[in-house]
Amino acid sequence: EPEVTQTPSHQVTQMGQEVILRCVPISNHLYFYWYRQILGQKVEFLVSFYNNEISEKSEIFDDQFSVERPDGSNFTLKIRSTKLEDSAMYFCASSEGRPWGTDTQYFGPGTRLTVL
Amino acid sequence: DAKTTQPPSMDCAEGRAANLPCNHSTISGNEYVYWYRQIHSQGPQYIIHGLKNNETNEMASLIITEDRKSSTLILPHATLRDTAVYYCIVRPLNLIYNQGGKLIFGQGTELSVKP
Numbered sequence: 179e180p181e182v183t184q185t186p187s188h189q190v191t192q193m194g195q196e197v198i199l200r201c202v203p204i205s206n207h208l209y210f211y212w213y214r215q216i217l218g219q220k221v222e223f224l225v226s227f228y229n230n231e232i233s234e235k236s237e238i239f240d241d242q243f244s245v246e247r248p249d250g251s252n253f254t255l256k257i258r259s260t261k262l263e264d265s266a267m268y269f270c271a272s273s274e275g276r277p278w279g280t281d282t283q284y285f286g287p288g289t290r291l292t293v294l
Numbered sequence: 295d296a297k298t299t300q301p302p303s304m305d306c307a308e309g310r311a312a313n314l315p316c317n318h319s320t321i322s323g324n325e326y327v328y329w330y331r332q333i334h335s336q337g338p339q340y341i342i343h344g345l346k347n348n349e350t351n352e353m354a355s356l357i358i359t360e361d362r363k364s365s366t367l368i369l370p371h372a373t374l375r376d377t378a379v380y381y382c383i384v385r386p387l388n389l390i391y392n393q394g395g396k397l398i399f400g401q402g403t404e405l406s407v408k409p
Contacts, residue, residue: 182337211396221338221381221399234396269337279326279345279385283397285337 180204182286184270190292191260199255199289201270208275209233210253211283212245214266221269227253228275260293267291298382303404306376312369314403316382319363326385327358328397329367331378338381338399341367372407379404 183202191197203210212224225235227245244256253272257264267290271283299317306312318327326345330338342349342356344365349356355368369376381402386395 213397215335220401221332221397223396223398226396236396267335271337279324280343282328282340282343284340287337288335290335 182270182272182284184268184286184289186289187287188290188292190294193262193293194259197257197260197291199257199268199270199291201253201255201272201286202251203253203270203272204284205251206274207272207284209273209281209283210245210247211271211273212255213269213271213285214238215269215288216263216266224255257291260291262293265291265293298384298400300380300382300400300403302401303406305406305408306369306372308374308407308409309371312367312372312376312405312407314367314369314380314382314405315364316366317364318382318384321362321384323362327356327362327365328383328385329354329356330381330383330397330399331376332381332402333375333378338397339378341380343385372405374407374409377405377407 185200210227213221215221223236225239226233242258246254267288269288270286273281273283326343328343329341332338342354344356358365379402381399383397
């Protein structure tokens with residue numbers, strides 16, 4: 179069964195450093211998403227991406243964040259200058275692009291980002 | 295965005311049916327109800343979704359009331375591996391793209407399946 183994969187599984191970085199989190203969505207999917215979950219808190223939506231542009235983003239997704247689909251398979255989340263509060267699990271998800279509310283999102287296993 | 299209300303925790307005996315309720319009284323006519331679960335800190339796992347009819351798949355059944363203001367997820371024979379946090383989500387539409395939009399997770403119900 180096709181799966182969303184994410185690398186690395188755990189990333190440790192120093193405050194102020196740039197990090198890139200990588201995701202390989204399911205191959206025939208057209209919509210891509212990033213969510214995050216701070217330890218002990220809810221899963222929060224960050225951004226959705228379709229047709230090489232952001233289709234929706236949350237207030238969390240400020241200028242420090244960017245997303246890119248650099249080739250036909252990868253989808254990346256970049257944090258330009260990490261802060262302590264960016265420490266969280268980051269989940270990538272993808273969906274086929276079915277119409278209306280029938281489009282199911284499938285999640286990857288996550289990348290744990292620790293900012294020191 | 296329609297809000298959902300779920301009990302914070304529930305217990306279920308192994309082998310018995312687990313019935314997880316969800317209230318979504320402000321749901322709009324074109325919004326789907328989705329259920330996901332999260333085991334430890336793993337990625338959320340899709341379970342089932344529905345609009346107004348009851349739905350069943352290999353994992354679970356979804357019962358939606360006629361007025362669509364509440365629903366129940368049923369795991370027919372719970373096992374220890376079903377211990378997880380279960381999220382009921384009313385999914386808003388992204389009207390620009392005519393497509394299901396973001397998922398808004400609440401706190402969910404922590405289901406403990408006990409031997």
